[in-house]
Amino acid sequence: MQDNQSFSVKGVLRGLHYQLGKPQGKLIRVLSGHIWDVAVDLRRESPDFGKWAGFHLKAQSSADQLQLLWIPEGFAHGFLVLSDTAEVFYKTTNLYHPAGDRSILWSDPVLAINWPIEALDGIPLSVSPKDALGKHFLDAELPPVEVTHLV
Ligand SMILES: Cc1cn([C@H]2C[C@H](O)[C@@H](COP(=O)(O)OP(=O)(O)O[C@H]3O[C@@H](C)C(=O)[C@@H](O)[C@H]3O)O2)c(=O)[nH]c1=O
Numbered sequence: 001m002q003d004n005q006s007f008s009v010k011g012v013l014r015g016l017h018y019q020l021g022k023p024q025g026k027l028i029r030v031l032s033g034h035i036w037d038v039a040v041d042l043r044r045e046s047p048d049f050g051k052w053a054g055f056h057l058k059a060q061s062s063a064d065q066l067q068l069l070w071i072p073e074g075f076a077h078g079f080l081v082l083s084d085t086a087e088v089f090y091k092t093t094n095l096y097h098p099a100g101d102r103s104i105l106w107s108d109p110v111l112a113i114n115w116p117i118e119a120l121d122g123i124p125l126s127v128s129p130k131d132a133l134g135k136h137f138l139d140a141e142l143p144p145v146e147v148t149h150l151v
Pocket of ligand 1: 004006014015017018024026077078079096128130
């Protein structure tokens with residue numbers, strides 16, 4: 001539906017983002033560099049609700065397999081750039097919908113995401129003002145329960 005591309009330097013942390021109203025599944029590919037990518041299950045009906053999963057994603061070199069990560073609708077998404085620079089390309093299942101744009105705090109203590117900050121070799125984290133004001137998980141406005149998931 002929409003193609004996005006972002007460029008970031010080492011230490012940039014984006015997330016944890018999701019959209020209300022027009023949820024976005026995301027197919028992630030790193031064009032250059034190395035990121036640690038994380039998905040958080042926000043589907044209240046899911047047995048994995050509130051759990052996170054992290055993945056190292058690197059650009060494909062001639063010897064490597066192509067790495068693509070699929071993040072379904074109903075998940076929050078974020079990543080931390082571990083290489084000097086990184087270009088990330090991702091396709092989404094819905095268009096950007098600013099009114100539904102939401103951010104959960106990357107450092108939320110309930111989620112307790114184990115970001116690989118030690119891999120930054122002392123480079124400080126860089127979080128946007130918007131993401132620094134992300135909601136705590138327990139205060140976040142979550143997507144509605146998907147009736148289709150219950151049957
Ligand atoms: C994502 C996006 C942002 N924007 C604008 C809004 C704002 O002015 C500027 C920067 O927005 P952000 O700070 O949200 O950009 P960014 O931190 O790159 O947001 C992305 O982060 C990763 C982790 C995701 O999961 C993506 O879905 C997306 O939310 O770009 C668009 O116009 N269209 C878009 O699709």
